[in-house]
Amino acid sequence: MHRKIGKRGVSLVDNWVEMFMVLLLILGLVISFLSDAAIVSYFIILICGFIVGRLYYLKRAKMRFPFYILVLGFLVGFIAGIELNSRGLIPLILLFFAVGCYLGYYVHEKRWLR
Numbered sequence: 001m002h003r004k005i006g007k008r009g010v011s012l013v014d015n016w017v018e019m020f021m022v023l024l025l026i027l028g029l030v031i032s033f034l035s036d037a038a039i040v041s042y043f044i045i046l047i048c049g050f051i052v053g054r055l056y057y058l059k060r061a062k063m064r065f066p067f068y069i070l071v072l073g074f075l076v077g078f079i080a081g082i083e084l085n086s087r088g089l090i091p092l093i094l095l096f097f098a099v100g101c102y103l104g105y106y107v108h109e110k111r112w113l114r
Contacts, residue, residue: 017066021073028074032081041082042096048074049100056101057108 035041052071056063075097079090107113 017069021069024070024074025077025080028077028079029081032078033085041078042092045078045093046096046100048078049097049102050104050107051100052097053101053104053106054108054113057105 031044032041035044055067059067075094079093082093083090
C-alpha cells in the first residue's frame, strides 16, 4: 500500500515512523538543552529509560521495529544536545538509559507497579 508523494507532500500513513522519529529527536534535543547540569541530564535519561522499559514490558509480545527506531531517535537527539552543551559523557548517558530500561522492565515484571 504505497502511495505516491504528490503535490500535497508526504503521506502520513506511509511515513509515520520517520516523522515521529524526527519529532522525538527534536524533543530529545530540547529536553537536553533545558537541563542545566549533567546530574539533571542523567536523572532525566534514567526516567526516560524507565518509561521505555515499562513500554517494552507492556508491548513485548507485539513489539515491532518502529518502537526501536523511535527510541533511537530520542536517544540521538538527547545525546546530540548533551554534546552541544558539553555536559556529560555519552557512555554515562547510555548506562543510565540502560539501567532505567532494566529497572522499568524489572519493576513491572515483579508486579511492584501495575
